[in-house]
Structures are given as structure tokens and as C-alpha cells.
Amino acid sequence: MSDEQNIKTEDGLNEKPEKCVAEKEEYLNNWKRERADFLNYKKDEAKRLEEFVKFANEAVILEVIDIIDDLERAHQNFVKQNLGGQAAQEGLDQVLKKFQDLLKKYGIERIRVEGAFDPLLHEAVAVPSEDLGEGRGGTEGDRLEELRAGYTMHGRVIRPARVKIIK
Amino acid sequence: MAIVEVGQPRILENKEGMRTTPSITAMGKNGERYVGVTAKRQAVTNPKDTIFSAKRLMGRRFSDTEVQHDKKLLPYEIKEGANNGVDIKMGDKWYRPAEISAMVLQKLKNDAEDRLGEKITEAIITVPAYFDDAQRKATKDAGEIAGLNVKRVINEPTAAALAYGLDKKKDEKIVVYDFGGGTFDISVLEIGDDTIEVRSTGGDTHLGGDDIDQRIISYFVEEFKKESGVDISKDQLALQRLKDAAEKAKHELSSTLQTEVNVPFLTADASGAKHFNISFSRAKLEELVGDLVKKSIDLTEQTVEEAGFKMSDINEVILVGGQTRMPLIVEEVKKLFGKDPHKDINPDEVVALGAAIQGGIMQGEIRDVLLLDVTPLSLGIETLGGVFTKMIEKNTTVPTSKTQTFSTAADSQPSVEIHVLQGERAMAHDNKTLGKFILDGIPPAPRGIPQIEVSFDIDANGILNVKAKDKATSKEQSVRIEGSSGLTDEEKKRMTADAEKFAAEDAKRKELAEVKNLGETLIYTTEKMVKENDAKIKEEDKKEISDKIQATKEVLKSDNLEEIKKATEELSKVAQRVGGELYKQQPSDKGQEASAQPNPENEIPEEDPKE
Numbered sequence: 001m002s003d004e005q006n007i008k009t010e011d012g013l014n015e016k017p018e019k020c021v022a023e024k025e026e027y028l029n030n031w032k033r034e035r036a037d038f039l040n041y042k043k044d045e046a047k048r049l050e051e052f053v054k055f056a057n058e059a060v061i062l063e064v065i066d067i068i069d070d071l072e073r074a075h076q077n078f079v080k081q082n083l084g085g086q087a088a089q090e091g092l093d094q095v096l097k098k099f100q101d102l103l104k105k106y107g108i109e110r111i112r113v114e115g116a117f118d119p120l121l122h123e124a125v126a127v128p129s130e131d132l133g134e135g136r137g138g139t140e141g142d143r144l145e146e147l148r149a150g151y152t153m154h155g156r157v158i159r160p161a162r163v164k165i166i167k
Numbered sequence: 168m169a170i171v172e173v174g175q176p177r178i179l180e181n182k183e184g185m186r187t188t189p190s191i192t193a194m195g196k197n198g199e200r201y202v203g204v205t206a207k208r209q210a211v212t213n214p215k216d217t218i219f220s221a222k223r224l225m226g227r228r229f230s231d232t233e234v235q236h237d238k239k240l241l242p243y244e245i246k247e248g249a250n251n252g253v254d255i256k257m258g259d260k261w262y263r264p265a266e267i268s269a270m271v272l273q274k275l276k277n278d279a280e281d282r283l284g285e286k287i288t289e290a291i292i293t294v295p296a297y298f299d300d301a302q303r304k305a306t307k308d309a310g311e312i313a314g315l316n317v318k319r320v321i322n323e324p325t326a327a328a329l330a331y332g333l334d335k336k337k338d339e340k341i342v343v344y345d346f347g348g349g350t351f352d353i354s355v356l357e358i359g360d361d362t363i364e365v366r367s368t369g370g371d372t373h374l375g376g377d378d379i380d381q382r383i384i385s386y387f388v389e390e391f392k393k394e395s396g397v398d399i400s401k402d403q404l405a406l407q408r409l410k411d412a413a414e415k416a417k418h419e420l421s422s423t424l425q426t427e428v429n430v431p432f433l434t435a436d437a438s439g440a441k442h443f444n445i446s447f448s449r450a451k452l453e454e455l456v457g458d459l460v461k462k463s464i465d466l467t468e469q470t471v472e473e474a475g476f477k478m479s480d481i482n483e484v485i486l487v488g489g490q491t492r493m494p495l496i497v498e499e500v501k502k503l504f505g506k507d508p509h510k511d512i513n514p515d516e517v518v519a520l521g522a523a524i525q526g527g528i529m530q531g532e533i534r535d536v537l538l539l540d541v542t543p544l545s546l547g548i549e550t551l552g553g554v555f556t557k558m559i560e561k562n563t564t565v566p567t568s569k570t571q572t573f574s575t576a577a578d579s580q581p582s583v584e585i586h587v588l589q590g591e592r593a594m595a596h597d598n599k600t601l602g603k604f605i606l607d608g609i610p611p612a613p614r615g616i617p618q619i620e621v622s623f624d625i626d627a628n629g630i631l632n633v634k635a636k637d638k639a640t641s642k643e644q645s646v647r648i649e650g651s652s653g654l655t656d657e658e659k660k661r662m663t664a665d666a667e668k669f670a671a672e673d674a675k676r677k678e679l680a681e682v683k684n685l686g687e688t689l690i691y692t693t694e695k696m697v698k699e700n701d702a703k704i705k706e707e708d709k710k711e712i713s714d715k716i717q718a719t720k721e722v723l724k725s726d727n728l729e730e731i732k733k734a735t736e737e738l739s740k741v742a743q744r745v746g747g748e749l750y751k752q753q754p755s756d757k758g759q760e761a762s763a764q765p766n767p768e769n770e771i772p773e774e775d776p777k778e
Contacts, residue, residue, distance in 0.1 A: 041173050073432040077440050119205040124212040
């Protein structure tokens with residue numbers, strides 16, 4: 001056999017088997033490393049997938065929230081101008097409540113606008129002084145007014161609350 | 168921010184779960200430091216202590232004209248610092264631009280460590296191609312202040328080219344067209360033996376997606392005024408809502424030709440609430456911003472000329488920056504260079520991915536790993552009705568193996584022919600035959616009962632072994648196919664292109680084959696039901712079934728999809744009714760019939776009917 005002849009050549013006698021063993025070790029190690037990489041990757045991927053599923057609806061939810069904003073605006077308008085009578089306003093109120101319950105069911109909570117300004121939850125929007133009297137360029141610790149509702153999904157802010165800061 | 172994982176670059180999300188992080192730093196009035204999106208959210212309440220665009224000041228002298236120009240525009244304070252540099256005031260302290268930049272890098276480092284659960288010690292940082300040595304040095308300093316060993320500072324366009332793997336294309340000339348949110352950069356690169364050289368840079372530091380948004384907003388304001396007579400150009404809150412609507416419409420018009428802009432209760436006057444509602448077309452958008460795009464194209468032409476090249480010299484064009492999703496930009500760039508630009512990688516992320524690849528190359532993770540091949544085309548076998556059933560999908564990394572169990576297509580079928588094929592077409596005969604063999608000696612059994620295990624195995628050398636084994640007798644046959652990927656590049660391309668070209672036609676033919684299979688299966692099971700329950704079925708039902716079977720058999724000879732569907736459906740209705748009555752007679756046998764139902768997709772005929 002040619003393989004045997006190779007091994008039996010003068011200088012190959014000692015070197016070849018050692019080289020083979022070293023190569024075997026290297027290959028085995030590389031294979032183990034690949035396996036380990038793969039198993040770790042699978043674990044990471046599973047975690048990522050879990051996260052992905054948790055937030056898979058985020059884009060749709062954000063669009064729904066946009067429409068809820070409009071409904072809320074309509075509601076405020078009706079109340080302010082006393083349109084449609086009390087019963088109609090209450091009805092709309094109930095519709096809005098149903099939306100909030102639905103959101104809650106999927107882990108979405110409305111951000112409460114109270115206490116100090118917190119950029120982790122709130123986004124400040126500039127408001128010209130003439131509209132607000134002295135209320136421009138406020139600082140943290142001032143009173144807040146909600147301009148657009150903010151929401152968290154499973155604890156992560158998916159849309160910060162837009163606020164006006166009033167001194 | 169991106170990392171290399173198992174040899175592949177991947178975007179790493181920050182703590183807020185976002186894939187990009189704005190380079191903004193702020194010192195809150197409460198002494199808290201904010202970085203990224205949180206700094207951005209508090210910017211209007213705290214303009215003097217919110218630092219953005221620090222990149223513009225990095226490595227510059229205070230006396231530079233650019234710095235003096237920016238000084239007038241920036242809401243925060245800057246002064247001359249040590250070595251004629253610039254110092255920035257944030258809170259009560261003065262910082263060097265590199266220190267401000269380091270705060271952003273520090274946040275990214277922390278977020279990455281949180282995500283990965285590992286310490287991050289090294290980084291590749293990208294900078295605009297026009298950065299000079301001092302600016303690059305300052306960037307490196309920023310990384311080091313943040314506790315990172317900056318392995319290399321690379322150009323943003325170079326990173327984009329790396330992300331597309333263009334570094335391997337010797338002697339090619341590449342244009343990187345980067346239309347971001349606030350700036351427009353154009354770079355001309357030339358790939359050398361082992362380097363990517365920047366031949367020229369150009370652009371406009373005050374042209375970006377924000378300008379496009381502004382045009383849309385102005386148009387909306389005007390339209391609203393025309394419609395309602397109310398001017399809302401001074402109403403910050405209404406403008407904010409129009410800005411949201413403008414961004415949304417802009418995104419939508421990248422994939423559709425027309426969108427509805429609907430902003431109810433935008434404002435109110437004495438007569439009541441006012442709503443904004445218009446139909447906004449891609450054509451209108453393009454009319455509004457056409458000159459901005461034109462400007463970018465002119466600058467591109469100019470920069471290519473400055474590099475000493477003609478438009479036709481350019482081999483590749485890469486699009487970077489979110490605004491390049493706009494179809495008009497893709498079109499104009501294509502027109503200018505006469506070739507399709509690269510745009511498959513997310514244009515907001517391509518630079519970070521390229522930087523990760525550079526990191527991977529330096530660590531040896533990408534170039535030195537064992538190069539594993541992928542199957543260029545799908546592999547599979549022919550099943551009932553001439554359908555190609557894929558076993559190994561294209562682009563699967565080898566070595567790999569797949570096993571699936573099939574069955575016979577006729578009663579007492581003694582053998583199956585395993586017809587091994589390669590390709591993307593739906594019908595077997597449109598694909599390339601790699602080999603064929605027959606597994607015989609299958610004991611007589613009704614259709615669908617024998618279990619034939621077919622396994623495909625491709626080893627690291629690309630040698631394909633296909634084996635079929637009858638589970639009942641353990642009898643097996645196999646074929647070894649060498650050079651299953653021995654197709655030329657042209658062949659691969661042609662076969663993949665054909666699959667796309669004929670996709671609709673193939674789907675139709677496959678549907679026809681499937682519908683025919685379904686009809687035949689139904690005839691088979693119905694006949695079986697009648698035979699097995701001969702005594703229990705009323706004569707008139709038998710007659711009706713027999714008529715319907717005859718009618719179905721007749722249309723099956725044709726290729727009329729609708730007729731076959733109709734006849735099959737009618738037969739199915741009768742068979743189900745009669746079958747239902749049978750079940751009522753013997754409720755204990757329920758379900759047995761269903762489990763023995765043959766499935767044509769898993770059936771292999773005795774031999775290819777077309778041969």
C-alpha cells in the first residue's frame with residue numbers, strides 16, 4: 001500500500017504519525033469548537049426569537065395607537081364643545097376604554113404623565129411662548145402636560161409621551 | 168453598532184431596543200447625563216446643555232472657518248481650548264469634542280456588554296471619508312477615553328464597500344452615494360491590491376432627508392390653508408403632527424404610488440374642528456423635492472470628475488442612508504451611471520455591518536474560517552404527477568443531510584423509481600436530472616401504505632448520496648452523484664433566472680398536477696369505500712357515485728383546471744355524504760379511514776410516465 005510505504009520512508013518514520021496525531025487533534029478541536037459555536041448560536045437565536053415574538057406586533061400596535069390618538073382627540077372635542085349629548089360622549093368613552101383594555105392584554109401600558117420630566121419616558125416638544133405665557137424652555141421638575149400619549153410594551157418604551165412643560 | 172458572530176456581521180440593538188443611536192449627549196438640570204435618544208427627547212427643554220454634531224468639531228482648530236460658521240448655529244457654547252482646539256460647554260464643565268464623543272461610545276460599549284454578557288475591549292470606528300489626520304486621531308482618542316482599544320478607524324464608504332464584499336474586486340472603481348438625515352456625502356473609491364483608496368469626496372453638509380421632510384410639511388401647510396383658510400405655520404403642535412404625517416407619507420410612498428394623508432382635528436376655529444385630508448402621490452412628492460435630488464446628482468457627477476473618472480468608468484455604486492430608499496433617488500443614480508446601484512443591505516446599517524466585517528477580518532474570524540460551500544440549486548426527487556419535491560433547498564450550507572418518508576402511488580406497486588433532480592422549477596422535467604435508480608421488491612400493499620425512506624446526504628466535498636429504503640423489508644438502493652454542483656456559473660444563473668421567469672406558469676402547472684392528483688386520489692378512496700362497504704350502501708348512492716367517478720375520470724384526461732376542480736368537488740360531496748352515512752352505521756370505526764388516506768405529495772410512481 002502506498003500509504004504504508006510513505007510512513008516507512010527514512011525521515012517519515014517518526015514524523016508522519018506525529019503529524020497525523022497533531023492534525024487529528026486540530027481537526028477534532030476545530031470540530032468541537034464549531035459544535036460549541038453552533039450550540040451557543042442556537043441558544044442565542046432562541047433567546048432572540050423569544051424577544052422577536054414578544055415585539056412582533058410592535059409596528060401594527062403603533063399604527064393602532066395612532067388611530068386611538070385621533071379617537072381621543074375626537075372625544076376631547078366633543079366634550080369641549082358639548083356635541084352629541086352626554087350619552088354619545090359616554091359611548092365614545094367606552095370605546096376608548098375598550099382599546100386601552102385590548103392594549104393592556106398585549107402588554108402595552110400607557111405612560112403616566114406626572115411628576116418630573118423624564119427623558120426615558122417623555123419627549124419634550126417646543127411650544128412658543130406666546131401660546132403659553134411663560135411656559136417655554138422649561139426644566140425638569142416643572143409641571144407636565146400630555147400632548148400625545150406614550151406607551152410601553154412589555155416594559156420597553158415603544159413611543160415616548162410627548163409633553164409640554166409648564167412652569 | 169454591529170458585531171461579528173459565527174463569521175457573520177450582525178447589528179446589535181442598544182438598551183432602548185433600537186438599531187441606531189443618535190450621537191447626542193446632554194447634561195440634565197438634575198445633574199444626570201443623557202446619551203442617545205433620551206438626550207434627543209429632552210433637547211428642546213435644555214438646548215444649551217444638549218450637545219449634537221460634536222463630530223463637526225472633532226480634531227478642528229477653533230479658528231477654522233467651519234468652526235466659526237458652526238459657532239453661530241450651535242445652541243451650545245464653545246470656546247478655544249488647549250492646542251488651539253475647541254472646547255464644548257456641557258453643564259458646568261468644559262469638554263473636548265473627543266470627550267463628548269467618548270460618552271456616546273461609552274454608552275454603546277455598555278449596551279453591547281449588557282446584550283452579550285461579555286466585556287467589549289476592542290472596536291473599529293468609522294468616520295466620514297473627508298476626515299483629516301487630526302480628526303481621525305481625535306476619533307481614536309474618543310474610543311480610548313471610552314475604554315476601547317481602537318483597532319482601526321475606517322472610512323464610512325469603505326465600510327459600506329466591505330459590507331457588499333467589494334473589497335475583493337481588484338481595480339474596480341466604486342461610488343458611495345450617502346444621503347442621510349442631515350448630510351449628503353459622496354465618495355469615489357478605488358480598490359487596489361490590498362487597499363481601498365479614496366479618490367475623491369464631495370457632498371453637502373446641509374442637505375439631507377430632513378430637507379425633504381421640510382418640503383412636504385410646507386406643502387401640507389399650504390394645502391391646509393387653501394382648504395380651510397387657517398394658517399398653521401406658527402402652530403408648533405399642529406406642525407408637529409404634520410411632521411409625523413409627512414414622515415409617514417414619505418415612507419409609504421417608497422413602496423406605493425399613492426397614499427392618503429389623514430390628520431383629523433388638526434386645529435379648530437370658531438366654526439369648529441378642522442381636519443386635514445389629502446391624497447398624496449409619489450409624483451407630487453417627486454415634484455416637491457426633485458431639485459434636491461438633482462442637486463445631489465450634480466454633486467455626484469462633480470465628485471466623480473474630480474477623481475479623474477468618467478461616469479462609465481465606475482464599476483459599482485452603493486447606496487447608503489435612509490433617504491436612498493426613495494425610488495426617485497435610485498432611479499436618478501441608475502440613470503447617471505447606467506447600472507443598478509447596490510441597495511440590498513439596509514442603508515441605515517450598511518456602514519456598521521461593514522465595520523464589523525473589518526473587525527472580523529482583523530481577528531481572522533471571517534477570512535480564516537473553514538470556507539463552507541452552499542448548494543447552488545435545490546435538490547429533490549420527482550413525485551406523483553411529475554411534481555418536483557425539494558429535499559435540500561438551495562443555499563443550504565454543506566455538509567448536510569435530509570430524510571423524508573414517501574410511499575407508493577398505486578395498489579401493489581412493486582417498485583419506486585427515485586429520480587434525483589436539481590433546480591428551482593416546480594415541475595420535475597424542467598429541472599436537471601442528476602441520476603435515477605429503482606428500488607424494487609416492495610411487498611404488495613395498498614397505495615400509500617409502504618414506507619420508503621429517502622435520504623439525501625451531501626458531504627463536505629459536494630458529493631451527493633441518495634438512498635431509498637423500504638422500511639418493511641429494509642431493502643435499500645442508492646446512488647452516488649459526484650459534482651452535483653459541477654454547474655458553470657452561467658448554468659446556475661440561467662436556472663435561477665428561469666425559475667423566476669417561469670414562476671407564475673410553473674405554479675399553474677403545479678396546481679394542475681396537484682388538482683389532478685387530488686382527483687385521482689379521491690376516485691381511488693371512493694372506489695375503495697364502495698368496494699369495502701358494498702352491502703351497506705344504497706343502490707341509488709352507488710349509481711350516483713359511479714356516475715360522478717366516471718365524469719371525474721373523463722375530465723381528468725383534459726388539462727382543464729376548473730372542470731377538474733368542479734368534478735372533484737361534486738364527487739367529494741357525494742362521497743362525503745355516503746361516507747357520513749356509513750360512519751353513522753358504525754360509529755366505533757370512526758377515524759380509521761381518514762388515517763389511511765394517501766397523500767399524493769408523498770407518493771412516488773413506479774416509473775416516470777413520460778418515459
